[in-house]
Amino acid sequence: xxxSEWLRATLLTLALATTPALAADDGTVTNFLLDNGMExxxxxxxxxxxxxxxxxxxxxxxxxxxxxxGIAHFxxxxxxxxxxxxxAGEFDRAVSAIGGSNNAFTSYDYTAFHETVAxxxxxxxxxxxxxxxxxxxxxxxxIKTERDVILExxxxxxxxxxxxxxxxxxxxxxxxxxxxxIPVIGWMQEMEQLNRADAKAFYDKYYTPNNAVLIVxxxxxPEMVKALAEKTYGKVARGPDLPPRIRPVEPEQNTxxxxxxxxxxxxxxxxxxxxxxPSYHTAKPGEAEALDLLxxxxxxxxxxxxxxxxxxxxxxxxxxxxYFQGTMLDATNFTVYGAPxxxxxxxxxxxxxxxxIARIASGGVTDSELEKAKDRYVRAMxxxxxxxxxxxxxxxxxxxxxxxxxxxxxxxDRIRKVTADEVKAVAARYLKLDHSTTGYLLPQxxxxx
Amino acid sequence: xxxSEWLRATLLTLALATTPALAADDGTVTNFLLDNGMExxxxxxxxxxxxxxxxxxxxxxxxxxxxxxGIAHFxxxxxxxxxxxxxAGEFDRAVSAIGGSNNAFTSYDYTAFHETVAxxxxxxxxxxxxxxxxxxxxxxxxIKTERDVILExxxxxxxxxxxxxxxxxxxxxxxxxxxxxIPVIGWMQEMEQLNRADAKAFYDKYYTPNNAVLIVxxxxxPEMVKALAEKTYGKVARGPDLPPRIRPVEPEQNTxxxxxxxxxxxxxxxxxxxxxxPSYHTAKPGEAEALDLLxxxxxxxxxxxxxxxxxxxxxxxxxxxxYFQGTMLDATNFTVYGAPxxxxxxxxxxxxxxxxIARIASGGVTDSELEKAKDRYVRAMxxxxxxxxxxxxxxxxxxxxxxxxxxxxxxxDRIRKVTADEVKAVAARYLKLDHSTTGYLLPQxxxxx
Numbered sequence: 083x084x085x086s087e088w089l090r091a092t093l094l095t096l097a098l099a100t101t102p103a104l105a106a107d108d109g110t111v112t113n114f115l116l117d118n119g120m121e122x123x124x125x126x127x128x129x130x131x132x133x134x135x136x137x138x139x140x141x142x143x144x145x146x147x148x149x150x151x152g153i154a155h156f157x158x159x160x161x162x163x164x165x166x167x168x169x170a171g172e173f174d175r176a177v178s179a180i181g182g183s184n185n186a187f188t189s190y191d192y193t194a195f196h197e198t199v200a201x202x203x204x205x206x207x208x209x210x211x212x213x214x215x216x217x218x219x220x221x222x223x224x225i226k227t228e229r230d231v232i233l234e235x236x237x238x239x240x241x242x243x244x245x246x247x248x249x250x251x252x253x254x255x256x257x258x259x260x261x262x263x264i265p266v267i268g269w270m271q272e273m274e275q276l277n278r279a280d281a282k283a284f285y286d287k288y289y290t291p292n293n294a295v296l297i298v299x300x301x302x303x304p305e306m307v308k309a310l311a312e313k314t315y316g317k318v319a320r321g322p323d324l325p326p327r328i329r330p331v332e333p334e335q336n337t338x339x340x341x342x343x344x345x346x347x348x349x350x351x352x353x354x355x356x357x358x359x360p361s362y363h364t365a366k367p368g369e370a371e372a373l374d375l376l377x378x379x380x381x382x383x384x385x386x387x388x389x390x391x392x393x394x395x396x397x398x399x400x401x402x403x404x405y406f407q408g409t410m411l412d413a414t415n416f417t418v419y420g421a422p423x424x425x426x427x428x429x430x431x432x433x434x435x436x437x438x439i440a441r442i443a444s445g446g447v448t449d450s451e452l453e454k455a456k457d458r459y460v461r462a463m464x465x466x467x468x469x470x471x472x473x474x475x476x477x478x479x480x481x482x483x484x485x486x487x488x489x490x491x492x493x494x495d496r497i498r499k500v501t502a503d504e505v506k507a508v509a510a511r512y513l514k515l516d517h518s519t520t521g522y523l524l525p526q527x528x529x530x531x
Numbered sequence: 532x533x534x535s536e537w538l539r540a541t542l543l544t545l546a547l548a549t550t551p552a553l554a555a556d557d558g559t560v561t562n563f564l565l566d567n568g569m570e571x572x573x574x575x576x577x578x579x580x581x582x583x584x585x586x587x588x589x590x591x592x593x594x595x596x597x598x599x600x601g602i603a604h605f606x607x608x609x610x611x612x613x614x615x616x617x618x619a620g621e622f623d624r625a626v627s628a629i630g631g632s633n634n635a636f637t638s639y640d641y642t643a644f645h646e647t648v649a650x651x652x653x654x655x656x657x658x659x660x661x662x663x664x665x666x667x668x669x670x671x672x673x674i675k676t677e678r679d680v681i682l683e684x685x686x687x688x689x690x691x692x693x694x695x696x697x698x699x700x701x702x703x704x705x706x707x708x709x710x711x712x713i714p715v716i717g718w719m720q721e722m723e724q725l726n727r728a729d730a731k732a733f734y735d736k737y738y739t740p741n742n743a744v745l746i747v748x749x750x751x752x753p754e755m756v757k758a759l760a761e762k763t764y765g766k767v768a769r770g771p772d773l774p775p776r777i778r779p780v781e782p783e784q785n786t787x788x789x790x791x792x793x794x795x796x797x798x799x800x801x802x803x804x805x806x807x808x809p810s811y812h813t814a815k816p817g818e819a820e821a822l823d824l825l826x827x828x829x830x831x832x833x834x835x836x837x838x839x840x841x842x843x844x845x846x847x848x849x850x851x852x853x854y855f856q857g858t859m860l861d862a863t864n865f866t867v868y869g870a871p872x873x874x875x876x877x878x879x880x881x882x883x884x885x886x887x888i889a890r891i892a893s894g895g896v897t898d899s900e901l902e903k904a905k906d907r908y909v910r911a912m913x914x915x916x917x918x919x920x921x922x923x924x925x926x927x928x929x930x931x932x933x934x935x936x937x938x939x940x941x942x943x944d945r946i947r948k949v950t951a952d953e954v955k956a957v958a959a960r961y962l963k964l965d966h967s968t969t970g971y972l973l974p975q976x977x978x979x980x
Contacts, residue, residue: 247786
């Protein structure tokens with residue numbers, strides 16, 4: 083029914099890396115706990131009569147039991163089904179009826195549900211959302227019908243798309259132990275076996291107020307949010323305490339790995355090279371911020387070294403860049419990518435990307451380009467203040483991956499403190515070509531590329 | 532204390548593929564259950580006054596909980612510690628005192644303990660073995676001391692050996708989902724965290740008579756074994772029933788992957804290419820037998836195609852071969868390997884190996900070479916009848932990976948029924964180069980090989 087956005091969730095964490103840590107307007111961000119353990123964050127934004135209401139559950143695909151891949155995303159779908167109080171589709175129709183919008187997404191570390199509506203409808207949204215937190219009706223029929231939907235989603239989004247198939251196998255190769263190895267949507271043969279007992283156990287364990295974060299951004303006051311939240315979410319009984327989210331982590335990596343997919347449907351070859359690096363949650367102080375700026379300087383946009391060197395000066399690449407997914411609970415990945423233009427060969431593009439990495443690892447970055455990169459972050463921050471849902475997403479993703487409100491608020495200051503030496507140091511420490519994983523997407527005719 | 536043989540366990544399953552399925556002498560193999568659910572197999576062999584006594588637990592590294600890698604092998608070590616009835620080392624000394632030998636090993640699917648002694652000592656062995664099945668004293672001191680031993684074992688056997696490091700990362704790459712991905716000895720960072728609570732839970736769950744198989748081969752009668760077993764193992768209370776051993780399985784693989792380790796300690800480059808293929812336990816009827824014969828014809832010894840073509844005729848390889856690890860609970864791996872000789876390049880050896888695979892996949896094997904391969908199996912069978920412990924290992928490994936006594940006994944007949952077309956079919960179906968994983972071990976100077 084409601085198409086989920088688990089793919090978007092990946093993009094989302096990228097966007098977060100370039101968005102700010104300030105409350106919209108000059109409003110003070112407020113956070114508190116309900117008596118049942120539910121966290122609440124209120125981000126005032128009075129420019130328009132709109133409110134973004136999100137519930138983030140601290141449960142993602144990386145928390146799934148062995149052999150049950152896909153159940154977190156499956157459960158996101160099931161949350162749109164009938165409850166003991168509302169028929170399936172009633173919540174969606176209520177949002178549409180008042181001109182609002184709603185959706186949900188699942189990622190490795192969280193599952194989130196959100197609505198954007200007029201502030202007068204906030205109480206109603208909370209009432210619906212609190213209802214489905216505990217009152218879903220999980221029958222075999224519901225399970226079977228929705229399982230067919232996610233299987234079809236996998237077929238159409240992954241199995242019929244060579245790039246998506248390659249990305250899955252690159253992830254399974256990059257991660258030797260950590261569960262980010264497993265696709266969010268799940269492995270087909272495991273999705274096919276997901277059943278009502280699995281879903282019920284998952285629901286009872288994770289869909290509880292003490293495992294959820296409520297984010298309300300918009301034309302509201304903390305007092306109003308608190309009063310409404312207590313009347314709705316506050317009535318939901320606290321669930322069993324969950325153990326700390328300690329998952330298998332990566333061993334030391336000692337090899338260079340490649341993953342190659344050759345497919346007739348591919349027209350332009352492309353590559354990505356990835357490394358395991360610390361996330362904001364696992365990094366030593368300053369390292370994740372330095373990785374963010376490294377990604378920006380190396381390949382964050384048109385002013386980056388990769389773009390300037392490969393696309394503009396040498397003219398060999400149609401695209402080239404880098405990114406860092408910092409907002410993750412466990413160690414994360416740093417990625418560079420490129421694709422050739424015209425008669426250029428993929429191998430030339432890859433060698434040129436590698437050369438730019440080596441140049442930063444050995445020569446560092448200049449103070450001038452570091453300042454400009456920081457400035458670009460600040461500009462992105464100003465843009466983000468205009469986007470209520472970006473602010474809500476930033477707080478939600480941070481709180482769902484082991485961070486807190488202050489981490490979000492102090493982030494711009496921490497970015498400003500990064501030195502050129504620190505950027506050089508993380509490049510030299512983490513971006514070693516003989517400890518990396520490269521994926522190649524090749525057209526059939528270039529199989530020998 | 533007692534060095535474990537988890538590495539040997541891998542070699543063992545290879546040896547099994549070429550050993551027979553007959554009882555030694557003309558003795559009939561007997562099997563029965565004790566009242567507490569313990570399986571017993573008796574293999575009479577009256578040529579010498581010797582008996583091989585083995586207990587196989589149906590618990591291996593692939594059954595470990597997430598994040599607890601290494602605990603199966605760790606527990607093998609702990610089984611040599613003090614019990615409520617015997618001091619640490621007492622069992623070992625008792626075996627030595629009567630001129631016997633003993634050891635233990637851990638693999639992906641099982642953990643086994645064995646002694647070879649005079650038949651008059653069989654009851655004493657059973658008494659010791661039944662005692663440590665339930666009466667180990669697991670203190671924090673014992674855990675800490677033995678954990679240091681396995682950590683040191685990992686450092687010396689794996690981390691200081693480039694080939695072992697490469698093999699680990701090839702396994703972690705070949706297996707995208709199945710637990711054979713994880714090294715039997717464990718990942719260092721997880722081994723360091725193994726504690727008394729983990730060990731106790733593991734012991735209580737898996738070290739029970741109803742999760743064990745007793746194999747006695749030698750100068751004994753079934754009646755004598757049964758009487759002794761009932762007096763010793765038979766007194767151990769049945770443990771909780773275990774759920775079926777259903778583990779995560781592999782998704783479809785769609786890419787060609789490579790894993791490269793370059794190290795100054797390597798003098799001769801080498802490669803292995805692996806595929807995921809069915810095991811005896813997961814295969815359709817006849818497929819695993821065909822894979823065994825394919826391995827034999829392609830690369831099983833001096834008469835194999837790889838040896839004859841690469842080592843003898845072309846003279847480019849110092850070594851080249853193939854093997855199939857059929858005796859596994861889940862899908863397993865088929866492996867080819869090679870290393871260059873003299874001035875030959877690794878890439879030439881790899882291309883020549885690939886060509887031989889393609890030749891079988893498209894042209895099949897001849898009836899004559901198939902018959903000769905079957906004959907070599909029969910000869911290996913005759914040799915194995917002379918080795919009491921090989922017979923015991925064969926039954927133990929089969930029963931610990933989902934098979935039964937009849938599977939062992941009928942195996943030679945099933946091998947004899949394989950046709951040339953069936954060998955060609957498994958080569959074509961499973962040995963696809965664009966769905967394989969290749970590991971390269973390179974000297975520092977040949978980094979660009």
